[in-house]
């Protein structure tokens with residue numbers, strides 16, 4: 001097992017290099033982030049539901065005003081970041097569990113990353129546009 | 135280093151009797167995937183509002199249709215179910231609730247809670263006048 005930092009060029013032992021990192025070289029950080037984003041959403045879901053309830057049946061002018069107010073913008077942006085991050089990790093876990101063909105797995109993981117980034121960018125762009133006035 | 139190491143294998147899934155807890159874990163994964171797809175609805179809603187009255191009217195037209203309502207109801211249930219199921223998972227992650235009765239009790243609570251909460255949310259939405 002010789003990675004980019006092969007033991008030849010390092011005085012650290014192989015054990016020291018991998019300790020706590022696991023095979024993905026990033027240890028349990030994805031597991032941890034999925035939990036942190038889950039906790040964030042438990043809190044954020046309450047104002048998000050209130051915002052959605054306020055918007056039901058409103059016309060466009062009222063909707064832009066509500067969605068563009070500072071508190072709503074911040075809540076919606078935070079919820080977008082938390083949920084997209086969380087779902088990206090979650091979907092990667094699902095892919096790794098069921099897809100065992102290496103090439104297909106790689107393609108799906110890349111696709112998952114593209115989809116998640118695109119969704120986050122589109123949502124945040126729309127929220128910010130509303131906040132600065134259409 | 136690359137030599138094969140004999141590790142103990144866990145018994146195969148099919149040797150266990152299917153329990154409610156197991157079924158709910160599968161459903162949690164399912165709702166996670168539904169919510170993944172559902173983010174498109176969220177993005178559509180935000181982009182339509184940011185685009186102007188015409189795009190907003192198109193979105194409202196979809197959500198107001200029986201199919202749109204059905205999708206939104208499904209999304210609400212998936213979200214609430216995944217939320218309560220997620221809380222249950224977090225309790226387990228902290229090391230609590232693993233006893234045979236606690237485990238089933240937690241699962242039942244999450245199931246009953248998610249059905250009730252979804253209905254309550256839709257009653258509030260109707261009462262608020264938004265869905266008429």
Ligand code: HEM
Nearest residue numbers: 038041042083087090091093163166167169170217220223
């Ligand atoms: C509302 C609050 C939420 C909470 C508390 C929550 C909690 C969790 C937890 C604890 C897990 C890990 C389950 C396990 O260990 O097997 C998980 C998985 C997952 N979540 Fe969420 N989640 C929430 C919202 C969302 C949303 C909004 C999405 C999608 C946009 C989502 C998508 C997923 C996916 C795809 C997985 C992977 C499922 C699996 O590995 O079986 N979650 N969630």
